[in-house]
Amino acid sequence: MQQPSSEPVRVDKWLWAARLVKTRQLGAEAVKGGRVHINGRGVKPSKDVGPGDRLELSSGPVKVTVVVKATAERRGPAALAQLLYDETAESKAGREAYAEQRRLEAQAMAQAPSYYDRGGRPTKRDRRRFETERDKRRDRKG
Structure with missing residues (x-):
């Protein structure tokens, strides 16, 4: 340069x-x-x-x-x-605030329960439970 x-x-x-x-x-x-x-x-x-x-x-x-x-x-x-x-200074503060917000969102997502908590793909049993719960929710709405 x-x-x-x-x-x-x-x-x-x-x-x-x-x-x-x-x-x-x-x-x-x-x-x-x-x-x-x-x-x-x-x-x-x-x-x-x-x-x-x-x-x-x-x-x-x-x-x-x-x-x-x-x-x-x-x-x-x-x-x-x-x-x-x-x-x-305003630009730095805005950039840092956005980075902090993304960090907190990622942390919240990591703490949310999920079918994937055990790691890897859901099993056939997990899929059947998920579909059953989904069908129950649809029946309540419909």
Whole structure:
């Protein structure tokens, strides 16, 4: 990776070089799909980004907001990619809150009883019990 510079770079290239997306094509698709905004405006993949720009990237339910510190045309080590931007405090808090929520949901699902508690596939006996219970519920509704 070349050293970070202050020259403007295409936003899709910068997203890839900053390691915010895995491939340049995914960066271009994110921009075309309206999931990337620079300084509050939707942009095209060819839009140049430079130091001082505020970039918002929506990735699923998580919204990452960064302030561009430097630019790079080529992708390099993660340590150098982190020097290209500063993530805002609100963005970090939102990302961490979402990670905590997912962790708690996974923990709750792990504690929920299931036919699979013994591990592996349900047995024929388990399947018959399940079907019997399902049929009882259908009869009550119908």
